[in-house]
Amino acid sequence: MHIAVVGAGAVGVASAYLLSRAGHRVTLIDAQEEPGRGASAGNAAQLSWAYGDAMASPALLKHLPAILAGRDPAFRIRLRLDPDFLLWGLRFLANMSAQRWWSNTQDILRLAAESRQEMALLLAEADITFDYRVAGKLHLYPNIANLSAARPAVERKKAMGIDQRMLSRLEAEAVEPALKAYQGEIAGAVYTPDDALGDAAIFCRQLTDFAVRTYGVSTAFGNTVAGFEQHRGRLSAVRFTDRAPLAVDAAVVTAGPQIRSLATSLREAREIQPVSGYSLTVPWCRGAPLVSLTDVKRKLAFAAIGNRFRVAGLADLGLPGAGFAPDRFAVLREAANTVLPGCFGQAESEQCWAGERPMTPSSRPRIAPSRNIRGIYINAGHGMLGWTLALGSARRLVELIA
Ligand SMILES: Cc1cc2nc3c(=O)[nH]c(=O)nc-3n(C[C@H](O)[C@H](O)[C@H](O)COP(=O)(O)OP(=O)(O)OC[C@H]3O[C@@H](n4cnc5c(N)ncnc54)[C@H](O)[C@@H]3O)c2cc1C
Numbered sequence: 001m002h003i004a005v006v007g008a009g010a011v012g013v014a015s016a017y018l019l020s021r022a023g024h025r026v027t028l029i030d031a032q033e034e035p036g037r038g039a040s041a042g043n044a045a046q047l048s049w050a051y052g053d054a055m056a057s058p059a060l061l062k063h064l065p066a067i068l069a070g071r072d073p074a075f076r077i078r079l080r081l082d083p084d085f086l087l088w089g090l091r092f093l094a095n096m097s098a099q100r101w102w103s104n105t106q107d108i109l110r111l112a113a114e115s116r117q118e119m120a121l122l123l124a125e126a127d128i129t130f131d132y133r134v135a136g137k138l139h140l141y142p143n144i145a146n147l148s149a150a151r152p153a154v155e156r157k158k159a160m161g162i163d164q165r166m167l168s169r170l171e172a173e174a175v176e177p178a179l180k181a182y183q184g185e186i187a188g189a190v191y192t193p194d195d196a197l198g199d200a201a202i203f204c205r206q207l208t209d210f211a212v213r214t215y216g217v218s219t220a221f222g223n224t225v226a227g228f229e230q231h232r233g234r235l236s237a238v239r240f241t242d243r244a245p246l247a248v249d250a251a252v253v254t255a256g257p258q259i260r261s262l263a264t265s266l267r268e269a270r271e272i273q274p275v276s277g278y279s280l281t282v283p284w285c286r287g288a289p290l291v292s293l294t295d296v297k298r299k300l301a302f303a304a305i306g307n308r309f310r311v312a313g314l315a316d317l318g319l320p321g322a323g324f325a326p327d328r329f330a331v332l333r334e335a336a337n338t339v340l341p342g343c344f345g346q347a348e349s350e351q352c353w354a355g356e357r358p359m360t361p362s363s364r365p366r367i368a369p370s371r372n373i374r375g376i377y378i379n380a381g382h383g384m385l386g387w388t389l390a391l392g393s394a395r396r397l398v399e400l401i402a
Pocket residue numbers: 006007008009010011012029030031032035036037038039040041042043044045046047048223224225226254255256257258259261262275276277278279301312313354355356357358380381382383384385386387388389
């Protein structure tokens with residue numbers, strides 16, 4: 001079967017790889033000139049096999065008044081009178097109950113476990129390097145109340161066979177000695193030793209090259225998909241803004257946050273909202289931690305990626321079209337420098353990046369046939385965890401198409 005994969009971010013490249021490995025003829029398409037330039041480019045690099053928490057949660061609901069009043073710099077919400085946005089917001093609210101949060105989180109964790117298995121298979125098969133490392137991760141809790149509130153979820157995840165450990169500050173410092181100099185509040189930590197990291201942009205480029213070389217994947221980069229042609233309700237070709245249509249038997253839409261540009265053809269695209277985030281990357285900084293850190297109070301993620309150090313964070317909803325937002329980078333830089341003084345804002349080579357998380361209200365990605373056109377499959381809406389979930393989602397997609 002000839003399958004077009006529309007979008008070459010982490011999810012699209014993983015899909016193209018596994019579809020071609022399963023014997024399909026694949027054309028991987030992207031509007032950009034190379035893979036991995038969208039939401040996957042400058043993310044926090046975390047392969048969070050053991051984390052996977054859905055965004056809509058009782059804790060976020062409790063914090064919502066402070067966010068809406070603009071008292072938490074990590075979040076910015078602008079309410080829009082757009083029916084899709086309002087419906088998405090209502091569905092997001094409906095997912096904030098303890099029951100829904102845990103059900104969504106369990107689903108995400110199962111998908112993350114499948115991703116982890118696929119990553120092991122990939123690393124055994126392909127000679128690709130993308131600064132992959134099993135770094136482990138420490139979630140730093142600022143006070144005893146927050147730490148105690150985290151305990152029930154840790155116990156539930158342990159019952160699922162996931163290695164999560166509650167640590168005191170001293171125990172956390174033994175895992176990551178750089179924490180001795182950490183200027184943020186630490187009452188204790190949740191440690192996930194199996195969590196890994198890697199550069200998603202390099203992964204996209206290297207895995208594309210590997211799939212081209214090994215499984216004969218064709219690429220069409222620098223080509224923007226405008227929609228789809230159908231015959232009696234079944235897909236017949238992919239239509240472009242800038243070249244002749246491509247006749248295919250099936251198409252997989254992995255367009256990340258930009259899936260909304262295809263909303264006239266695909267109803268599902270309207271169920272995904274972009275949530276902007278930002279990152280700063282500097283050359284290796286003295287005293288920086290090697291274990292990945294999440295500062296729960298400030299919603300910051302720190303990662304040592306190869307010879308670089310990155311901080312990522314912030315979540316802006318209702319402000320689509322993430323771009324260069326100097327005020328948001330200043331918020332991120334200030335928060336990061338509060339806890340790890342001197343790392344950010346010093347190097348001339350500091351790279352500022354903004355991206356959009358493609359969020360569904362439940363944080364669970366949509367991996368399903370399109371409800372509009374037979375022969376089209378959606379693999380999108382991976383939110384805060386698209387890099388983590390890419391390979392597992394691709395595996396499910398292959399099973400779905402089979
Ligand atoms: C600040 C931040 C930190 C994050 N940290 C993490 C993390 O640590 N771990 C984690 O797992 N996830 C993280 N994420 C989330 C993760 O980056 C995303 O979920 C993931 O990148 C989504 O991948 P994707 O392939 O679906 O989308 P993308 O990477 O955006 O890829 C979509 C591609 O489709 C192309 N495209 C779109 N429309 C068209 C069209 N019409 N025609 C042709 N091409 C098209 C785009 O050019 C793009 O290349 C983070 C996100 C942000 C913003």
